[in-house]
Every structure is written in structure tokens, then in C-alpha cells.
Amino acid sequence: MKKENDPGKPDAGHETAHQSRQKYGMVIDLDKCTGCGTCMVACAAENNVAVRADQTDKERTITWMNLYKITNGKKFPHTEVSYFPRPCMHCDHHPPCVSVCVASATKLDFNTGIVSQIYTRCIGCRYCQAACPYGARYFNWWDVFPQDKGMDRYLSPDVSPRMRGVVEKCTFCHHRLMRAKSQAYAEDRRELEEREYVTACTEACPVEAITFGDLNNPKHRVSQLIKHPYAFRLLERLGTEPKVYYLSSRDWVRKLADNFLPGEYEPVVNRTWAADEWSTKPGRDEF
């Protein structure tokens, strides 16, 4: 009998079947990202992410969407800075966190590609946190929404707040997918339009650095963007197959996305399709 949480082996005809399934993913253009943090705030507000009065202990705060500031390590005037928004990577096929979960509380949905977390089943052993190389999983060290303080009135009704002692993570705003599906169902549609389901961070980004959609759907922009020569994924060589892609025209940024032995990193050399000042060139988004 196939277990509920068993990612298992792909069924017969998997390849063709998979193509008809959704595989939601994200492309974040690091050349556009200004590091404003709107994505973090939107994510926290949308998903009832716990915020405490004192957020200084960064190893215990919860930021489903976390923003890293990276630099090229050079001295002024050659210093360059980039910001690295990091949601859950929603790793494909064999996510490091899913197979280790002791109580089947996290699951990769092969129909959407979303790695979900069942809060009411999580026992808080934190093995998934230990296994995730991205630090994308967060434990609830405190009870954050005490009812007597009135904090519960600020909660989004679509997302259940988490209790103390469980692990939580970015869900690609899964409730938005549910809402969009319900709407489509009411309108007798089976397929969602491209912009019908996007995450809160995608919607909130003021410079539209984040693109969200179905990586399997050739009509969706993300499926084209991931073929871009400047597209890369975080820690790709570990084999986690993240569904979050990044774009950057800067070699040092791409190089910082993974570990490379000396001489291993190969810069993108075929730039004939775009000028060096690609990031500001008009029309680049039409690639």
C-alpha cells in the first residue's frame, strides 16, 4: 500500500503525466532586487508569521522569506552589493526535509510541486531543520499569538497560526492556490491563468523582481525565464532540485550561489544574445 507521504517512484508514464501536472516555481531577478524587504513583510503578514516584540535573536526569529545581503568582497570603490531573497526552495523529487520527517508531517505534492507542512501533525523533532541546507525551516520557540493580547485580531483568516513547538516554512502561499482553484471551479474552469495564483511576495515586490508560475507550463513566463543563460539555483550541485531560480548578470553573484572548487566555476561566456549592460537594457524582459 502506498503511504500517504510516500513520494515513491513515479508512476508509469510519469514523464507525460508530469507534464500535465503543475510544478509551481519562482524566478527572482537579483539584478532588480533592491533589498527593500517588502517581500518579507508581505509574506509575514499574509501567512501569520510570528513576530515578537524582541526580534534581535536572529537564530530564533521566523522569516519564511529571508533576505541575505551579499557583497563581492572587494574594497571601495569596487564594492558591489546584491540582495538574496530566500524562500523555501520547494526542492523537487527528493527534498532533504521530506524523507526525514518522522511523523509524515511534511510532504511534496507531485501535482503542484509544493512542499507543505502539516502543523497539527508535526511533533517538533526538528530533524527537517537539520536536513535543510537553506535554513528555510523555522521552529516555533514561543507562543506568539496569545488571545488575551488581541494579537489574534490581526491574523489572516486564510492561514492557520502555528502553535508553539512545531516547525513551519514557506508554503508558496498554498492557501492562494486553494482560493484560485475554488474560483476557477466556480467558473467551470480546470486551468488557472498565469497571474491567478501568485505568492504574496511576488505580488508585493515593488520592482517585480519575483516571477511566479508553473514551470511546466510553456505559457507561463517562469518556464521561459529558467532557460535564461543567467538563471541559476541555490546550491544546485547538492542535487536538491530547487524550484526557486535566480537571475543575475553578475558572475560573482552566481558564483556565491554555490560552492565551487578553484577553477570549477564557469562564467557565462555566451553573451552574444545580450549586451554587457544586460540588466538595464530595454526589452530584456521579453527574452
Next chain:
Amino acid sequence: MDSPLLPYGVKRCTPGAFFLWTLPWLALLAWGGLAAVLCLWKGLNQTHMSNVFAFALWIVFDLAIIGLGAGAFFTGFLTYIVGRKELKSIINTAVVIGFICYSGAIAMLGIDIGQPIRGWFIFWHANIHSMLVEVSFCITCYLIVLTIEFVPLILENRQIRKVRELRLVGHNLHEIMAVFAATGTFLSFFHQGSLGGMFGVMYARPFAAREGFYIWPWTFFLFVLSAIACGPCFTILCTKLTEFLSRKKLVPDDAIQFLAKMSGWLLALYMVLKTFDYLGWIYGIVPRAGLTFMDFFNEGPYGVWIIVAEMVFCGFLPAIILLTPAGRKSQGWLIFASLLNCAGIVLNRFLFIIVTPAIPVMPFDRFRSYLPTWQEWGIGMAVVGYGFLVFSLAYRYLPMFPKETELNPLPVE
């Protein structure tokens, strides 16, 4: 006052002295009890665990004491399955140590999980792909086996033996102990292994990840081997400490020497395989992840010295001492080698549990360090206190060392 409860023909300290002896251990238990109440009531924010150090001091304690407690199943295997009769003089001690280690570990795990009330979900919603499920199932079952192995010893108490039914139960359990020894060996093999497997399968953590055979990473087999290499040494240490404190010989030398020799051979084998494991990791997994060995120790408090200490000072050195007849026959060297052997397994577990999360995987992330709070130490030390207390009670009231009367005949009055 409690002399009717003491085994026949042995000498024990006065009840008052025994009470004083238990005070420090009761104090440790009280410290741990307070810490446990705080952690269960206020949550795990009472610790210094974090989203980076998801596993911390308690898991180090857990894995270390489970490794050290492996003397129980291995000595049971050698006594009842292999048929080494001389080990019958030490098997009770090994079982009591095993029981203490496993029950202590499970109690700690109960506090370590964020939702202790949901602990049974491990069995109800078991994810068969998780090594931790294998650990949980095997440890729970093995604790039941250890309890069954411990019961006949409890039933040998002088007063309990007076109840005919209980005496018969104890006697019959003794008769079928080989079945439980075999079951314990099977269960222990898998949970010691899956504790190692837990880390080896973390393929996205290059410091811990290992290749392996079929679904089992090499750490699976190495954890089994390291546990059976150090478990007997821990049994020897506990016996020697009891002998030192009670100022009498409790176990004949042949049993100690046999265990020491076995430990030496197993430790030597473990060291050879562990060397290959390190080499395979350094030249296989690490460069495939785009890293070099020294990248793991660029900064932070955890340096290469831990690996050197684990392999050289706590690995090869005790193995050589234990394999040398003169070395293991000398009381001082035997204790020194046993201490190093046990320290080695603790360092090995420390590397996997604490150093793994301290090393960032993302190149732009930074190294971390971790210091436990008094609550974490309290719960860890409570297990130590619990161990001393149960062991002392077992020594005082149960015939834990069957050869004690033979080796220490009471003067004829």
C-alpha cells in the same frame, strides 16, 4: 535498617552513608526536574537551541549514552548467543547500564521534542522512509527487551524471592534469556545503525552526508561498530568505578580482559573503516559539493583538532593499548584506554550533531557556535544522576555481581 533487603553474603555501607551518597545524584535529578518543568511549561525557548542548532546538547547526550549503553546488547549477545560463560559475571551490570542509558535517552527525547504530547505520532503517522522512525521503533522495543532482561535481576532481591510465584517467573525468564538477547541484538543493530544513518542520509549537508550500501549510508554501519567497540569499555569503567568505591573486587579478571580484548579488536577495525570513510568523504562527497576538507574549518570554534582527537587520541591510541596484552592487563592503562575509547564516541557524535549545523552550506552564510543553557545542562546531568542512583540501588539491593560473594568471602564470625 535495610539489611533484610540486601543480598545474602555481601557487605554494604550503612543506610545513612548510602543516603548521603545518593544526595548529589538526587540534587542532579532535582536540577533536571526543574529544567524539565520549565521546558515543558514555557517551551524550548528555555534552551539555546535555535533554527541553526536544531539538534543540540540533548541529542549529543542521547546518542552518546545510547552508544555507551551498547555494552548491554553486545555483552548479552556474547554471553547468551556466543556462549562466553565468563561474561555471566558482568552481564547483569551491562544490562543495568543499558537500561539506564536507554530509559534516560527516551526521557530526554520526550522533553526535546516541541510537542511531547504528540510523541505517539511517530508510531501512528510513521514515515517509513525516515531513519528517525527506525530509531524510535527500535529504541522503544529494545527498552522493553531491556526491562524484561532487568526484571529477573530485580526478582532476585532477597525479599522478592520469598514470593514463590515471582521466583518462578524470574527463574523462567532466566531460562529464555537467549531469546531476548537475540531480539535485543537485532533491535540494537538497527537502532545504533539508524542513529548513524540519520546523519548520513542528510545528503544536502556535505559535512554529515555519506555514501553507502543500498539505503544505508556508511555511517549506519560505523555507528553500530563504534557502539559495540566502546560499549564494553563503558561497562568496564562502571565496574571499575564500583570496585574502587566499594573497595573490593567484583568481577573476575577473565571477564574484564575478554571484554577489553574484544573492545580493542572492534575499535581497531572501526578505526580502519573510519579512516576509509573519512578518505572517501574527503575525496568524494566533499569535492562533489564544491568544497575542500578545510572549508569546513575556515572559522568558528570547531576545528580539525576534534577529528584528530577522535581518530588518533581517542581511536588508534586506545585500540593499541587494548590490543596489547600488557596494556590491558595493567589496571591504569585499561582504565585510561577505556576512558579514551568512550570519549572518542562522544566526540564522534558531537561532530555529527553540533559541528554539522555550525558549518554553513550556503557560501554567503556564516559559521555559528552554540553554548547550552543551565536548563539543557540540567536535563543532561539529571540523566547522569539518574544513572548513578539506579546503579547504586541495583548494586545495594540486587545481586548485580554474581561473583561478589565468591571473590569477597565474609569473615566467619
